[in-house]
Structure formats: structure tokens, C-alpha cells
Amino acid sequence: MILVVFLVGVIYISIIASFFYGWEKLQRFETTISDASDVFTSIIVPVRDEEENIKLLLDDLTSQNYPLEQFEIILVDDHSSDNSVQLAKEYPASNLKIQTLPTDSNGKKAALRLGIQEAKGELIITTDADCRRGSGWLGTIVSCYLQTKPVMILAPVLPIKKPRNGLADCLSLEYFSLIGSTAGSAAINRPVMSNGANLAFSRNVYSDIEPVYQQNEIPSGDDVFALLKLKKTYPGKICYLKSPEAAVSTCLSKNITSFFKQRGRWTSKARYYKDTDVIFTALCVLSVNILLVYTLGFGIFLHDFTYFIVLMVIKSLIDFPFLYRVTSFFNQTRLMLWFPLVQSVYFLYVCITIFIAAFLPNSWKNRKI
Numbered sequence: 001m002i003l004v005v006f007l008v009g010v011i012y013i014s015i016i017a018s019f020f021y022g023w024e025k026l027q028r029f030e031t032t033i034s035d036a037s038d039v040f041t042s043i044i045v046p047v048r049d050e051e052e053n054i055k056l057l058l059d060d061l062t063s064q065n066y067p068l069e070q071f072e073i074i075l076v077d078d079h080s081s082d083n084s085v086q087l088a089k090e091y092p093a094s095n096l097k098i099q100t101l102p103t104d105s106n107g108k109k110a111a112l113r114l115g116i117q118e119a120k121g122e123l124i125i126t127t128d129a130d131c132r133r134g135s136g137w138l139g140t141i142v143s144c145y146l147q148t149k150p151v152m153i154l155a156p157v158l159p160i161k162k163p164r165n166g167l168a169d170c171l172s173l174e175y176f177s178l179i180g181s182t183a184g185s186a187a188i189n190r191p192v193m194s195n196g197a198n199l200a201f202s203r204n205v206y207s208d209i210e211p212v213y214q215q216n217e218i219p220s221g222d223d224v225f226a227l228l229k230l231k232k233t234y235p236g237k238i239c240y241l242k243s244p245e246a247a248v249s250t251c252l253s254k255n256i257t258s259f260f261k262q263r264g265r266w267t268s269k270a271r272y273y274k275d276t277d278v279i280f281t282a283l284c285v286l287s288v289n290i291l292l293v294y295t296l297g298f299g300i301f302l303h304d305f306t307y308f309i310v311l312m313v314i315k316s317l318i319d320f321p322f323l324y325r326v327t328s329f330f331n332q333t334r335l336m337l338w339f340p341l342v343q344s345v346y347f348l349y350v351c352i353t354i355f356i357a358a359f360l361p362n363s364w365k366n367r368k369i
Contacts, residue, residue, distance in 0.1 A: 065138075
């Protein structure tokens with residue numbers, strides 16, 4: 001048993017250490033190009049029942065430090081049942097376009113496909129209606145596009161803690177582990193995840209990923225599938241934008257139930273992944289967490305928790321410094337106070353999420369997926 005514990009632990013450390021190396025290798029991006037506004041950009045936002053957020057979204061986008069005539073905002077309504085579209089139509093923005101999905105089409109992929117087809121920009125940016133962003137967001141992304149010449153840019157998605165309490169802090173810490181893994185894996189040219197709430201790509205490569213947005217049998221996952229397609233077609237041309245100015249912020253799940261449903265939706269897409277980096281990483285993370293559950297049960301039954309403690313210590317030896325560096329970059333190191341609690345239950349969360357993804361139906365905004 002001890003050999004299995006050490007073997008699984010060493011493999012896990014190797015993977016997370018490679019992400020850690022990638023994170024440290026990435027330099028903080030500084031906007032230095034003055035002619036960034038020369039790039040006409042299209043911002044695509046799928047919208048479904050977002051009347052509470054639509055004005056804040058448009059306020060953020062029209063307040064960018066970027067010429068209004070050099071970007072367009074395309075909202076694509078996915079059959080909203082509230083007042084989202086009417087509020088958008090009343091908003092005074094000359095560069096705002098509103099599209100509506102036809103009755104025989106629905107879902108985020110369809111909305112993005114329609115928005116991209118209508119887009120005129122050299123650079124396409126996708127984001128979510130419930131996200132907030134600062135005034136330098138657009139200019140920073142465009143500057144990165146000009147400086148690094150990537151085919152795709154992955155940018156940070158930060159959690160907004162409302163209300164601010166212990167549960168929100170714990171969920172936030174888990175979120176930062178995803179940010180670090182996304183950035184670190186991209187930095188070593190082995191990206192394994194992305195987030196469509198803050199994603200950009202060159203219009204020139206849309207033909208390569210257009211089939212992703214036509215996969216109606218897989219209702220979500222456009223961001224990761226597009227990433228993996230471009231990763232295979234254009235190796236080394238995907239970058240992570242390590243910059244707080246390029247970040248968007250999104251609200252955390254309101255409670256544990258909605259949190260597990262969200263993670264279940266994300267995990268349910270994994271069965272369709274064929275990328276070896278993604279599969280190997282997922283199996284390794286799953287193995288170490290299942291082994292923690294097993295050694296815990298073994299310890300309870302035999303009153304000997306040695307194996308569980310050893311594996312937990314091995315895992316924490318890499319998780320703690322990695323998370324500390326990621327949270328410190330975004331000035332959120334106080335979240336590390338919750339590390340012992342999060343680490344002590346994280347393996348249970350992973351196993352529960354796998355069960356939800358495998359056996360329970362998923363839904364999003366009253367729509368079964």
C-alpha cells in the first residue's frame with residue numbers, strides 16, 4: 001500500500017509542479033503598445049435571462065479605454081424569458097448589435113456561432129453577461145494579441161464573493177486552483193482548460209474551430225473543445241494573459257447545491273475529451289483523490305490513518321506553494337487561511353462531482369442539458 005501511495009503522490013506532484021513551473025515562468029503582462037486601438041475587435045456575449053446584469057455589462061463594455069469606433073458589442077439572445085432584450089435595446093450605445101437566435105436553435109454554442117458569423121473584427125472575444133471587467137480589459141487583451149501573435153488568448157476569470165463569508169472564501173480558493181492550472185499548463189504549451197467567460201481568438205482561425213460550435217450533440221464545452229482543436233493545429237500558439245487588468249469577475253455559486261451542479265456540468269464534458277494531456281491530468285487528479293477516500297476508509301476500519309496522512313502531506317507539499325503564488329498575484333493571499341479546511345475536504349468534493357456528472361441529469365437556466 002505504501003508503494004502505491006508514494007507512486008500516485010509522486011505522479012501528482014510532477015504534474016502540479018509542471019503547472020507551478022509554468023505559472024512562475026509567465027511574466028506579468030504590461031500593456032506597452034500604443035497602437036492597440038488599430039485592431040477592430042468584436043465582443044460576443046450570449047444572453048439568456050440576464051436582466052439583472054445587462055446594464056452593468058454594457059456599462060463596463062462602453063467604458064473601456066478603447067475607441068468605441070474600434071470595437072463592436074454583439075449580444076445574442078438565447079430565447080430570454082425576461083426583460084434582457086428590451087433593456088439592451090434601450091441602452092444608448094452606437095456600437096451595440098443585438099441578435100436573436102431563431103426558434104429552431106438554442107444554446108450557448110448556437111449563440112456564439114451566430115455572433116461570430118455577424119462579427120467584423122479581426123479579433124474575437126467571448127465573455128459572459130454576468131461578468132464584470134475594468135476599463136483596461138479590452139486594451140490589455142488587444143495589446144497581448146499584437147505583442148505575442150497567438151491564435152488564442154486565455155485570460156483570468158476571478159471569483160466575486162457575495163456574500164463574503166467562509167464558504168465563499170473556500171469556493172474562491174478552489175477557483176484559484178483552476179486559474180493556476182489553466183495558466184501554468186498553457187505556459188508549458190500543454191493547455192488543458194479554458195474559460196469562455198474571458199477568451200479571445202483570431203478571426204483567421206475560426207474556420208478551424210467552427211465545427212466545435214456545430215456540435216449540437218454536446219451542448220456545452222465550446223471553450224475547451226476550441227482550445228484543444230487549436231492546440232493540435234497550432235502548437236505553441238496559445239497564450240495565457242497573466243494580468244489583473246485583463247481579468248473578468250464572476251459571482252460564485254450561491255450555495256453548495258448550485259456549486260456542485262455547476263461543477264457537474266463542467267465535469268460531464270470530460271467523456272468527450274481525446275487530448276492526452278487532459279486525459280492524463282484528469283486521471284492523475286482523480287486517482288489521488290480516490291486513493292485519499294480509500295485510505296480514509298481504510299483508516300477508519302483499521303484505526304490506522306498512516307497512509308491517508310502520508311498521501312495528504314505529499315499532496316499538500318505542492319498544492320500549498322502553488323496556490324499561495326497564484327493568490328498572491330491577485331492580492332488574495334488571505335484566502336490561504338482556509339487552505340487546511342479546503343484541502344481536508346477537496347478529495348470528497350472531487351468524488352461527489354464525478355458521481356453527479358456520471359449519474360445525475362444536468363440543467364442550466366431551466367434548460368436540461
